[in-house]
Amino acid sequence: MDNSELRQRIVATADELYNSKGIQAVGMDELRTAAGVSLKRLYAEFPSKSSIVMAVLERRHQSWTEGLDATVQQAGTPQERLLAIFDYLAGWFCQDSFRGCGFINSFAELGAISPDVAEYARKHKESFQEYVGQLAKAAGAPAYLAPQLAILAEGAQTTAAIAGTPDAAGQARQAAEVLIDAALVTAQAGSAGSAG
Missing domain, CATH: 1.10.357.10 (Tetracycline Repressor, domain 2)
Structure with a gap:
């Protein structure tokens, strides 16, 4: 999976979680688990939660x-x-x-x-x-x-x-x-x- 596909998967997962639970209720660890990526990889793609929110x-x-x-x-x-x-x-x-x-x-x-x-x-x-x-x-x-x-x-x-x-x-x-x-x-x- 290339970086573009990984980013899309993270954003799609975040969108789903934010929509169902609210943005503030979803932590980076929950997003990492749901997206199936390591926390290190998640932060490599998105340096902050706000960058994910904007995506x-x-x-x-x-x-x-x-x-x-x-x-x-x-x-x-x-x-x-x-x-x-x-x-x-x-x-x-x-x-x-x-x-x-x-x-x-x-x-x-x-x-x-x-x-x-x-x-x-x-x-x-x-x-x-x-x-x-x-x-x-x-x-x-x-x-x-x-x-x-x-x-x-x-x-x-x-x-x-x-x-x-x-x-x-x-x-x-x-x-x-x-x-x-x-x-x-x-x-x-x-x-x-x-x-x-």
Whole structure:
């Protein structure tokens, strides 16, 4: 096994443990045992626990971005692409490993004591809002729609984690339909008004 494969295994194991138990509850010794590496090798790959945490956040960001975009790209119209965000959430919420947003959880657990974790969580959330903004623009919606939909998605993640059911995705999707329809009517009215 080369170093890249070993690093990936350590990060995947850490991600699983952090997701199920929390970051602070998992020590390096537990991670070493679960990943099947010596403590010396673990520290050779990652000099500190914070370096592993940041690698886990990078892995989560990539997984989220790729998974979300794959679902969105399968949708037909620009409006359906906006709604596909909530379809992606519905699938995620049904997974046995779902414990809420890893970025929200990491921020809640470490944001006050780790500026790096806080900053990465902020950047992840900003990139999501930018992505939704691009989808909203492609649908011809006003700029204010993107943060509204992003807040709906964030609320759905938290609600689903606490409630332990995937219902919040469908409820958020229904609310998103209303917001999208209203935003598109406003945009069309604005276009018609400026054309006259």
